[in-house]
Amino acid sequence: MPNKNEQISTLIELNEELENYFSNTIIPQLFVDAHLILRKFTPPAMRQFKLKHEFIGMHLEDIKENFRFPTIIENIKVVIATGKILEKEIQTNDLRWYQMNILPYIIRKENKTNGVIITFVDVTPRIRDLKEQERLIAEHELLLDTIAHDIKNPLLGLSLTVQVLKRLPEKSMEKFPVLLRNVENSLTDIKKVVNDLVDSRWGHQRYQSAEELVDLQNILEDVRLTLAPQILESGAIIKEDLAISEITFIRRKLRSVIYNLLNNAIKYTPAERHPEILITSYEQDGFMVISVTDNGIGISEEDQKLIFEKFQRLRLTVDGSGVGLYLVNTIVLSSGGKIIVESELGKGSVFKVFLKMDKGLPASV
Template sequence: MYIFIYNGDINMNFKNEQVAELIQLNEDLENYFSNTIIPQLFVDANLRLRKFTPPAMKQFVLKEDYIGLPLNDIKENFRYPNIINNISTVISTGKMLEKEIQTTDMRWYQMNILPYITRKDNQTNGVIITFVDITARIKDLKEQEKLIMEHELLLDQIAHDIKSPLAGLYLTCDLIKIMPENKSPKFKLMTENLERGLVNIKKVIYDLTESRWAEQKYQAAEELLDLPHILEDVRLALAPQIIASNVHISQNIEVSEINFARRKLRSVLYNLLSNAIKYTPADRTPDIKIHSYQEDGYMVIRIRDNGIGIEEEDIATIFEKFKRVTSSADGSGVGLYLVKSIVKNAKGKILVKSKLGHGSEFKVYLPL
């Protein structure tokens, strides 16, 4: 005996459930795309624009008509000529890529190109590109570097420039007191008032520059820092210069963690990298190599560049305040002075090797 079971209704119900689930997933995706505040693009393996979020329409002046077009036809909207090469690299390698770019409205974005992987065959079938606005962060980092420099220089001015004339006034007051023709009670009262005022001024200066100097000068709260994170902050702050000069920066981080003041370490690296870019000839692409390693209880951060180099007789003076050994680039002459002061007050040291026309090497030693 044979028993037949008709399952047509079961199959139909199953298919209906699948269709309903697909419709719901599509609704979820469309709602996400319509309401997200992050510019995002979907690009397929053939480098055609498949989809984009509304913010991308504003930031890159995209239109609905562009969907389905090759990216080659609209790449100018991104103000980043290498975007197609970067997408191709991610598709071929399956690895995420990060870049800073400037959009048509002159804002800065962190661009993340992520591989779109189909789970069925585990193949990269395109990319998803997201853009995070970092304009404010870049501006803040630049302002912080400026404030740090101004703050440290102000303390230096108080410490060195005010105390000298104050000592001169004390000496003058002492000389006046011993002059034989000035013995009247009124004159004596005036000199006492003058001396009392100088004592009060000296106390104020002492409070600013001596009793708290060790605590304030080049100091800030120390914390456990990750060197690559600090380098990322510096790279963002220097993003306009890096892109304008097509700078190549390579890193070899053997030692990454150190207890140090965040803004101080950032300021050291910012000034060294900024100089490496600034003092590279216009006909040469800046190539900067960063290497960190441990040596005799120090974290050593070595920065090599292919810039104009420094005359051997000038190396001893480059860390002096307001000292500039060349006028080939803009500068105030306080960047390296600040670097040396920060490193010295951290009980570290900095060594320099350079050859004119062949670049420089700075090695910063920070105690671990």
Template sequence: MGQPSKKTEAHRKLIELNDELENYFSNTVIPQLFVDANMILRKFTPPAMRHFKLSAEDVGRHIDEVSSNIRFPTIIDNIEEVIKSSKDLEKDIQTTDKRWYQMNILPYIVKKEKRTNGVIITFIDINDRIEVLRGYEKLSKRYENIIYSISHDIKGPLSNMEGLLSLLKETSGSEEDTQQLLNLLNLSVDNIRSTVVELSDIRESDTDFDREAERVNFENLIEDARLALTDRIHEAGAQVECEIKETEITLSRKNVRSIIYNLLSNAIKYKAPDRAPAICVKTEKAGAYTLLSVSDNGRGIADDKKEVIFERYTRLRDDVEGTGLGLFIVKRMVEDAGGKIEVESTLGEGTTFKVFLKGQR
């Protein structure tokens, strides 16, 4: 028998590639859509079918006919923008079931023809992260209200104390008069104390929004974070490696996800100016703890800044975007769950965050 023709061989490879794509789309746990350059929905993964209420009949339909399930009116414009520019696009969106997703629209480029022939849309579930951030925003506002209230509500008792002290200095009356003024001063002090205690009463229920524990897999959450940071990883040319020796822990899923996301995000944001980020995520046993560490080769942190980075609204550099809340939230989550966080860093060489997590039994 003769050798197969180049055309037959190319056709065979195309079939194999299509089979691989079909296998990938059938088995991935991530909601994904493949939309061609004519805005026709060509494929979607099983999770996309569940989350967006898609059916086999939706294949071949214009994306505008099915996008109502996604609750994002500009999705058509965004797809066209990506096809035209061949650049990724990332946005947070909400679906019809009120869940939040990070939507990544990636150009599908036909390399041989060097043109974009459609997009692959990936949806990363960030609902837990949004809930945690909202919870901490609410808690932060409560703290601010406490500060404002204390500032306002103790002015009266303080003014009263000032007046009584002036009278006490000026009085030359009897011991009985002096004692009466001292008693009034004591009442004013008690009034201030009770005001401060009442206003600063942060009940445990105020932070229960992030405490539900379940068995979570580190590799899955690292992959979630990696996918959520796809654009930043690509833009920075970052390499993220994992060494997973402890695969699972029983803790709040949303907390562990948020911890990993924040530490990975920081490792990319604070990269060295002369090299691409090289990041390593490890998990291992450390006595009574599970140790999660995130190491990078970034700018590093000065010794006198290693404690203040965990304080609220602390930002080490103005040229790096952020609110200064990330590490404050991470530290709060870790310590509220009975763990601790440490940092090792050398300026110009890199940083390692060590998160000691205490899983629930």
């Protein structure tokens, strides 16, 4: 058994290692004891929160304004009391977003929490990137759909008109054949441009966005980050129960599906109540079923027939373009799946997305 001098020497070495770690880490970190006294902080935390060396030994209550996050003390107390890790996205008063992790500092011999270690990771750029990705995905899908349907249909009508004109008697219209030929040539050129654009964009997209094995849990984390401002403002409570998490799918498209369903669940909740959302997943008949249940305004039977149409908005008082569910439905159907909705006015909705797990089997939807 080591003698007292050896024990002291070991403690000094451990303390030096801890000091060395805190001095050299690039992550803002704080060490707060069980009495909410600030004991250590890393240089990045010192710069980020304008901390001073004389703050060490002070109660957090006296310096909480430096952290610009009003509930940090309550969060620390919860971790000390429960001994469980707390992870959440927070927005500070300077409008930046952080992934905050509060880890209990446990004394193993006594099996008690003697404080917490708090880390802050700036996720503001990631949130901005994810929001931009969602915007680009929506614009991209709408552009292709517009070209493929809204433009090609009038061109078909024009082509049929030309065919009718060609069968009309020319009589004395000497220039008629020339004019008709010019119209037909122009029509052919327009069709070629449209087809080339659609083919090249779709081909490029297929190359860039191949299917891969994705984890639904990771997709949900990305979506929660993207919607962090809305979640914070609405006080939304989001729970997950994932019986199955992995599926082969295009990552950005699955993220777009989850993003739009979760965004709607938050957006279409009455102002007088906080959104309560449950996301579940399970396997059924060769499909991964992703279910999103909310306590929102609900959808009438009549409106349920319209919600997947492009530019269809049920509430003009709510921000949006009316393309979210249209895109979700387009993505799901094109992958061989389906989406169904169960809803009652005033009592919320359940959206169930069925995604084929084995793309080699025929769809039984």
